[in-house]
Amino acid sequence: MRLEKCWFCSSTIYPGHGIQFVRNDAKIFRFCRSKCHKNFKMKRNPRKVKWTKAYRRLHGKDMTQDATFEFERKRNRPERFDKNVTENTLKAIKKIDKVRIAREAAHHKNRMRPEKLRxxxxxxxxxxxGIHLVKAPSVLQQDPSLTLPIKVKVSQQKSEENRMEE
Known part of the structure; x- marks a missing residue:
């Protein structure tokens, strides 16, 4: 059983699912669902459609191809068993997990930085x-250290002074 990738959105297509389109030059396009097939027929670019993997990779939304993902790739050829290699691999897997977690955390932190600033x-x-709601205008006049570094104009002060004069 072979798992294919959708040509448009890069999601996994399981056996017995999806649509296959063969062009006149014998190039085969596989699609996971009719949504991808219709977008392909409308000649849309997957890199410009926001819900595709290509868009997310291009715009830095997903982690790009990382060398640590290479270790998880399934291999179809048989391997000879070697005890030393197996031990070293098991040790490396732990290190790889730590590296992947650290990279994902850094990626998430970088993605959230603009949001925090905003x-x-x-x-x-x-x-x-709303500084006038936090402190009364008379207190702000008496102690200027309570104000923000940016000057805030309070319009209530002038109206109070006018009332007192009358």
């Missing part, structure tokens, strides 16, 4: 707009 900017903007 949230911080949003919080600062919200605080700037």
């Amino acid at each position: 949230k911080q900017k949003e919080a600062v903007r919200e605080l700037e707009q």
